[in-house]
Amino acid sequence: MHTEKYDNLNTLKKTFETISTFDTAIAKNLFGAYLISVGYNKEKKVAYLKFYEPKSKRIFFWYDETGHNPYCLSDLKPDELKQIDNLITHPGFDHFEIVEKYDPLKDKFSKLTKIVTKDPASIGGQGGGRHIRDIIPKAWEANIRYYESYMYDRGLIPCMPYDVKEGKIVKSGYRVSDELLKEINSLFKDEDREFLDYINQWIDLFECPVPDFRRVAVDIEVSSPVRTRVPNPETASEPIVAISLIGSDGFGKNLLLKRDGVKEGNEKLPEGVKVEYYDREDEMLLEVFKTLLDYPIVLTFNGDDFDLPYIYHRAEKIGFPREKIPIEVGRDATLLKYGIHIDLYKFFFNRSMQIYAFSRKYTEVTLDAISRALLGTGKIKIEKPISELTYSELANYCIQDATITLDLTRFSDNLVMRLITVLSRISRLSMEDVTRQGVSGWIKSLMYFEHRKRNWLIPRLEDILEIKGVTSTKAIIEGKKYRGATVVKPSPGVHFNVAVLDFASLYPSIIKRWNLSYETVLCSHKECKDNVIPETPYWVCRKRKGITSLVIGSLRDLRVKWYKLKSKDKNLSSALRNWYDVIQCSLKVILNASYGVFGAEIFAFYCPPVAESTASIGRYLINKTIEEAQKLGIEVVYGDTDSVFLENPSAKQIDELTKWSRESLGMELDVDKTYRYSVFSTRKKNYLGVYPDGSVDIKGLTGKKKNTPNFLQSAFIEMTKTLGEVKTPKDFEDAKEKIKRIVKECYTKMKRGEYKLEDLAFNVTMGKSTEGYIKTTPQHVKAARQLSETGYDIKPGDIISFVKVIGSPGVKPTQLASSQEIDSEKYMNYIESTFEQVLDAIGLDFNEIIGLTRLESFLWGENYTNKQ
DNA sequence: GCGGACTGCTTACCT
């Protein structure tokens, strides 16, 4: 037994040796290898890069040999710094250098002292000991992670291809065709050199191909004695009983730990997956380690917090020496020694991804919910705890999890891998970092890169705040920092032929057109003070182009004028259209957040006046547009932030309005969509529009909300389908009759208790843990607490399904309720308020409909139809 | 001691 283990450990050791030989030997010369990760090696005290070489589909390491060192900046001279206690005697201190940098807040060049250190931890960080940034009075650029600083200084862009020649890194030979460059540049004839430079820089990143990333999905199962308790990865006290490894290259393995009393079972297992049984857990883990040392990219779902740390601690527990485990457990991520680890949970958890890239297709961030929404298949449902499954049941379950994890990166032509690639290129963050950070981190990193490229001093957060101050407007919502967008009161009723016009990418356009940036708003020049921003006390610089204005403006223009159009261009191959769609979608995610970050305290360039100016100009634009529309004799029936809804405008009127916008506002106002007709109640952000093809666009209405019970959602959808059939005002009368019947039927079925319990359930998300609700106890929390008592483990983000029942406390989890206790009174009120949002707009009265139902059931029976 | 008016909390949505 011992010999066996020893042999296997030797195999592992050999694998390690192979890697360490090729990483130093072969990375001397590489051709077209993608830079996918970067880190800091504590032993060698240098930054290292991981390249993915697409032919061999392997990782190559490259350790810095340029002598780059960590540093921060000070406004004191070296002589002054020498006087400070503990600075030059600090063990990490290396030397001083004088540098000259442009200070964007002061609009002048300044001499600064670069304090160069032997290692990044001396400047700052989590670790104990005195940090240089705390020793000196004011430190600049002292909060940037060293390996990022390294990338910015060297101008290296992640997910781009490079050649390594005799140990030197050079940009790879691929080039965008002159033809394409010309075509795109011709769209920007009127722009100046500075703007065009940005455009061309982006084209270079976007046109560069994406390699096929060889990757493997990993999923483990742990046998837990208690069904409702999730095993703890730190103690790792229970054995790992199954591991699935599913590769993008056709590789597939399921490893099972042999245990007493477990039956074989008779599930049919997926083809192409090899099942291996292990007597010993250490041998099984060894097999996993081989895979982790083979694949350049490892995918998990929640592997940062569960699978990988569990494997690590379990391996340690059963006797593996730490340094032999190819996993590195960190504070906020679990990474790999050889390849890179992408935790898809973190990626899909990102709100911006959820909303803008996947248009809210999934609302619950679980492997099951996401894969159901995006792939059409979910996890395998199991009724028993893991410990009671047969081998084949367990294998099937585990294989399915790893398979859908891999498939989440494969569907729609590897959409997710390509999104990660593009976002990594834009944000200048490695694949590992870009998938773990939010939009504010991406934009921060991009801005840092641009500052270093221009030799600009990166401002300190407190300096921006001190110079630019806080806000001047008052928010409508209590507790918010400044006033946001305007929402126009809708004109209630039905409006035929509605054209919806909107400003393409409103806030980014404002940032570009008004030259907004943290350094240009409230700039230091007297001459600019009359260049005021409407309805604010702010002015904006005329002398220099703002960095944000250029960066965001160029991205906006490329999305609106090129990539969005080309993603729908039927003259292009579907593969190219698809790629352009990935780009425009990535841009959308970044652009949508570009204004908000300036109003977010956590953002490194937090500058409330920039956010406030953007919102203020937005209000000014929509108000002016409404005025102008009215001057042109068009009725504006609704508007929100960047859009106006025009009732039955002529083509000429639309032309005039968009021309006016272009010429006097300098803004592109386009027809976004047209409705055959639209239905408004008195409520803002609540309406329904019918497109020319009869499909129905529903916004904000209760009937569409995800927490609304199914029975009511279905009845509501049925009603909107009827509305979709209406072509002319005349058709309305028939539709109204149909709608009355739908509402009536829903009401009577409810009353007679004909709906199933699950269809009556409200589904509400837990915003926090059950104990987190202190001020009030909402209904879903009451239900959640009942579930907790029955042994369920309720976590934030879980969706609680509950029904309204008679008696106290009025709600019950659906799992624990029975049909007899349903409080039909409550449901009837809910039906009423849901339909009312549409009924009063189309001239129907809920009570009248219901009143007729009563009469009808008493006097005429089921076949009666009312002719009003 | 009860009920209506009110405020505040919470979720889900829109742009």
Place this chain on the structure above:
DNA sequence: ACAGGTAAGCAGTCCGCG
């Protein structure tokens, strides 16, 4: 951990009521 604006339902509180 991008922003603010809106709707809705319920929980909890206050106040009048001789």
